[in-house]
Amino acid sequence: MTQSMYGRIAIAGVGEAAISTTQVRTAQDLAVEAGLAAMADAGVSPREVDGVITASPAGDPHFMFSTLVAEALNIPARVNMAIQAAGASPGMGVLYAARAIAAGDAHTVLVCESDSRGAKFKGDKIQAMRAARPWTDDWEDPFGLTVPGKYALVAQRWMHRFGGRPEDLAAVAVAARQHAMRQPHAPRKDPLTVDKVLGSAMIASPLHALDCCPVADWGGAVLVTTVERARDLRPPVVRLLGAGEGHSPYHLADIDDLPPAATRQSAQAAFGIAGVKPSDIDTAQVFDAFTIAALIAMEDLGFCEPGAGGALFAGGDTALGGSIPTNTTGGMLTWGNAHVIVLPEAVRQVRGDAGINQVAGAELALAHGIGGPMALAVTMILGK
């Protein structure tokens, strides 16, 4: 057994693609632009990178997607794969990149996630997303299940278990908006109240339209390398101090209990490896495609007691100056379903480079990805 890779792996570059709400851009173009930005941020050229890991775009699917991206960027890859872990793909990508580097199979791996769902999907976005999916699931599709419906089933169970209310979910959207309102280019930045969330159209009870992220295009990338190599690149070095994965069954009906154990599993591993506890974390960036996902994630990550997630968001703990400033970009609820959004922001917070929503003195950041209605989870703890 080799020495643990944690503490020896760094994220040396971060980048995003520019998003257009009108122009249709391919998932490949978005991945390439984000990848170039991440490499430029680190100060490396494609020929100095030897691995590419991508997600598998669902709105604009393509066979061997990571190979396409490596080809377009002219990266001489020794490690190359596309991950299918839905919203957990970017975080899983970082873990597999770290493992490949620790094993000596690569030294610098570009991890990117992108998708084309915004301008490309005309009309009803829920139907467009379903139409883009090439398979039928025997156990869910005959009954008319939707993606918001899956999270709604988790939310209903959470409310039943803890006496939660739709207001608790709405508090997550309101908190995200407060971070968004400070940013001039945020796509959603008009003032938001709990009443406004509850007054928006019902999508799948208890989830209203404003409990759901916009369907959008995105591209984001991070460059993973050794701490040794990162010392020669852009300062400061941001290290991966601990990480973990969690896995539950694919079908919600087959998961032993809701919320699924995946986040508790990934959190336990990440905190154990990093040797820190939730109260040591200065900022959290968590998957929030739906309000309920971020709410439960904060509970299961240990930032509050189970059942207290709504109060955590409503009480200002997740705001700048609160006990755990969360989703300081405004999250997916602001920017659209860019699962990768948690990663560049966690890195920038640790660098002290997060702009107007910088958490003062942030030393430890947590990034948490969730995939497949909370069946998959990946937790990462980053620090200098």
Place this chain on the structure above:
Amino acid sequence: MSDTPIPAKPSPSPGDATAPFWAACAEGRLRLRACTACGARFTPTRAACGCGCTRLEWVEASGRGTVFSYTVVHRAPDPAFRAELPYVIAIVALEDGGRLMSNVIGCAADAVRIGLPVRAVYETVGEGVGVPKFTPA
């Protein structure tokens, strides 16, 4: 209004492992998989038991259960469901073991609660293929 036909809902495409489940539903019966070693029961998404046993047998289930969770869907995934909006999707915990994703039909959407006792009713959707739905018991 128009006489545009409503498109068909997606229906199961049984594979070898699951065909007996859907065929039983077409005959108005619910079947589960049972482990021949430890007796655990589950829906046919599982091909092996957690105890390590891979010899599973089909057992008859009562089709009774309770609502484990539910949602009232107001935005459909596909035009085939639009006429039924809003409709109820529920995870039903079967009294004989295992859970199924399904619809609760035959009652007002706002009458559905977690814990509601339900029983299976069956819709035939193709040659030898039925799907289980649930209605208040």
